[in-house]
Amino acid sequence: MTCLCLTHSITQTHNHNHNLPHATTTFSSSLHNRNPLFQLFSVSNQFPLLSRALFQSIILRPRIRPFSTNLTASYSSSAFAQIMANFDADSVTYLTQRDAAEIDETLMGPLGFSVDQLMELDVLSVATSISEVYKPCEHSRVLTICGPGNNGGDGLVAARHLHHFGYKPFVCYPKRTPKPLYAGLVTQLEALSIPFLSVEELPSDLSNDFDVVIDAMFGFSFHGSPRPPFDDLIQRLVSLHNNNNQIGQKRSVIVSVDIPSGWHVEEGDVDGTGIKPDMLKFCGPHHFLGGRFVPPAIAEKYKLILPPYPGTSMCVQIGKPPQIDISALRENYISPEFLEEQVEVDPINQFHKWFDDALAAGLKEPNAMALSTVGKDGKP
Numbered sequence: 001m002t003c004l005c006l007t008h009s010i011t012q013t014h015n016h017n018h019n020l021p022h023a024t025t026t027f028s029s030s031l032h033n034r035n036p037l038f039q040l041f042s043v044s045n046q047f048p049l050l051s052r053a054l055f056q057s058i059i060l061r062p063r064i065r066p067f068s069t070n071l072t073a074s075y076s077s078s079a080f081a082q083i084m085a086n087f088d089a090d091s092v093t094y095l096t097q098r099d100a101a102e103i104d105e106t107l108m109g110p111l112g113f114s115v116d117q118l119m120e121l122d123v124l125s126v127a128t129s130i131s132e133v134y135k136p137c138e139h140s141r142v143l144t145i146c147g148p149g150n151n152g153g154d155g156l157v158a159a160r161h162l163h164h165f166g167y168k169p170f171v172c173y174p175k176r177t178p179k180p181l182y183a184g185l186v187t188q189l190e191a192l193s194i195p196f197l198s199v200e201e202l203p204s205d206l207s208n209d210f211d212v213v214i215d216a217m218f219g220f221s222f223h224g225s226p227r228p229p230f231d232d233l234i235q236r237l238v239s240l241h242n243n244n245n246q247i248g249q250k251r252s253v254i255v256s257v258d259i260p261s262g263w264h265v266e267e268g269d270v271d272g273t274g275i276k277p278d279m280l281k282f283c284g285p286h287h288f289l290g291g292r293f294v295p296p297a298i299a300e301k302y303k304l305i306l307p308p309y310p311g312t313s314m315c316v317q318i319g320k321p322p323q324i325d326i327s328a329l330r331e332n333y334i335s336p337e338f339l340e341e342q343v344e345v346d347p348i349n350q351f352h353k354w355f356d357d358a359l360a361a362g363l364k365e366p367n368a369m370a371l372s373t374v375g376k377d378g379k380p
């Protein structure tokens with residue numbers, strides 16, 4: 001039994017670098033000399049098994065990633081977790097570009113979908129996936145770098161969704177295309193007062209100002225070498241990653257929509273010097289699949305295996321659970337000595353003092369409290 005992961009616009013490419021530090025992957029293929037635009041997942045024992053994740057970069061492009069139509073019944077959360085845990089990143093095979101193109105034509109032909117509609121559906125999955133992995137309370141500042149085509153349109157839509165999810169998006173859109181679709185997306189962002197930044201306005205080190213950088217410059221229609229100003233922008237994302245490796249400081253995470261911009265569409269990061277995105281790893285913690293909207297006719301015709309989407313989610317996270325280094329979670333609480341003579345006589349004053357200290361330290365929820373009760377004897 002096989003299951004299909006149609007990532008329509010996710011070009012599957014291959015990359016032999018297994019050692020990227022930020023563990024996120026692209027939907028990528030190890031199938032040489034094939035056009036692995038689409039992923040075909042093998043399924044065994046009724047559960048889909050992902051395979052062949054040679055990549056290490058993110059790509060959030062869950063346009064159509066159906067799993068099994070016979071797995072769409074509702075599951076308990078534990079059963080669901082079990083199903084998802086059974087994905088194995090070593091058994092993915094791939095659809096051909098032709099199949100994918102045909103499905104696209106069917107969607108936008110007889111099935112009546114439009115480009116902007118697919119864009120909205122896809123990018124809603126992208127935005128929800130981002131918000132699952134990079135919470136707005138910790139990654140609020142998002143820069144979306146948009147290219148001239150539909151991939152750039154995806155970026156504009158992502159900025160809008162993320163704004164509504166509580167992020168603070170900024171958009172760099174240096175080569176605007178005067179088509180009504182894009183003009184409308186820009187107007188929508190302007191109405192939300194989302195700032196547009198020119199390339200010149202961007203800081204030299206993006207990590208200073210942004211927690212997340214969305215790479216929406218180019219998707220599957222990219223060819224040749226990037227022309228200005230995208231050559232420079234791509235290099236900034238590359239150096240973002242490289243700088244982080246060198247100095248070990250916190251940097252912006254990179255989320256590529258579809259293909260990391262600048263990568264060869266079919267062969268991937270050929271010389272290993274391209275963008276290394278951070279999100280969605282085939283066999284790691286950040287790999288999401290979308291495609292909830294796929295019409296049954298498509299699922300049946302192409303024998304797509306749709307996953308059981310939990311609740312109202314647009315996408316599902318697959319792959320192995322994150323490897324957490326528990327020792328890294330430990331914190332040392334070293335504080336000055338607290339002597340009896342330093343205690344305020346009035347406990348309310350003492351409380352104010354501690355509360356002010358907590359506020360000044362920028363603690364999350366300094367007003368959180370524990371309420372205990374005691375008996376007449378003063379004991380809990």
Ligand SMILES: NC(=O)C1=CN([C@@H]2O[C@H](COP(=O)(O)OP(=O)(O)OC[C@H]3O[C@@H](n4cnc5c(N)ncnc54)[C@H](O)[C@@H]3O)[C@@H](O)[C@H]2O)[C@@H](O)CC1
Nearest residue numbers: 009119148149150151218219220221222223225226227258
């Ligand atoms: N059905 C579809 O086609 C949909 C596609 N979507 C997204 O759109 C992407 C494909 O969109 P497009 O076909 O518009 O293509 P892209 O967005 O990949 O890029 C095309 C644009 O990039 C320019 N370009 C190509 N190579 C360049 C280079 N070397 N230097 C500078 N500029 C270059 C082209 O002149 C053109 O303006 C997909 O990857 C996906 O992200 C989604 O928006 C939804 C629907």
